[in-house]
Amino acid sequence: MVPIRPNPLFEELVKLQARPDGKSVMRQSWEQLLFAHARCDADVLAAHLPAGLELQTFDGNAWVGFVPFAMREIRLNGVPWPSFFETNLRTYVNHPKHGPGVWFFSLDANAFQACLGARTGFKLPYCYAGLDINGHGESVGYYGTRADRQRLPGVFERPCLEFRYTAEISCSGSPAPAEPESFDFWLLERYRLYAAGRNGRLLTARVWHEPYQVVEPEVRTLSVELNDPRLAGLEYTHFRYCRGVKVECFKPEWV
DSSP: OOOEEOOOOHHHHHHTTSOOSSOOSEEEEEEEEEEEEEEEOHHHHHTTSOTTOEEEOBTTBEEEEEEEEEEEEEEETTEEEOOEEEEEEEEEEEETTTEEEEEEEEEEESOHHHHHHHHHHHOOOEEEEEEEEEOOTTEEEEEEEEOSOOOOOOOSOOOOSOEEEEEEEEOOSOOBOOOTTSHHHHHHOOOEEEEEOTTOOEEEEEEEOSOOOEEOOEEEEEEEEEOOTTTTTOOEEEEEEEEEEEEEEOOOEEO
């Protein structure tokens, strides 16, 4: 089991807000983001992370994020790609050398080529799924069902085949960035991801965007059905919504 780190590492999170030097390999726009978070048993999550990482907690709790959104305006090395919808299930980790970031239990997309490319190049546990986002402005609905056959390259994480969800929210108010050293800042201001190959070797990559401008939405309905004993039955209690950010992604590197 990997270590559990209770220190929120705010100084390290602030450092990672700076744009990395060099040229990004991909640009995209993340839009209509819903951030739903639930407390989770830290020992349960830590037991399933690869060696080399530390599970981060906040006020003694580990947190799992359910994040559906739309990915648009995608350009890979300058070449445009079709837009698609995505959903990720994630938690928060630290690496002693590279700092705090995000670990994904799964990422779903309704674009098979995107799933194939991300599993191959970034070792991320993407799954092909039927996803949809309806509505704009103050009311947004999210819907997803994971495909029962994947036929994608294997990586460290092995997401279950049974995952479906619906969520409907309404938003009002003026968006604002997370306050420094707040719980929102700890959840949202993450500019590094971690993944691992089938043998557990770690990979990391940087992303960069302006800070999220968020509001607290009214959650009208939320149902997340997931046949994963680590993540099933979670109670989502913390919600934020962001209209969108422009994102740069940088070349991954082995740790």
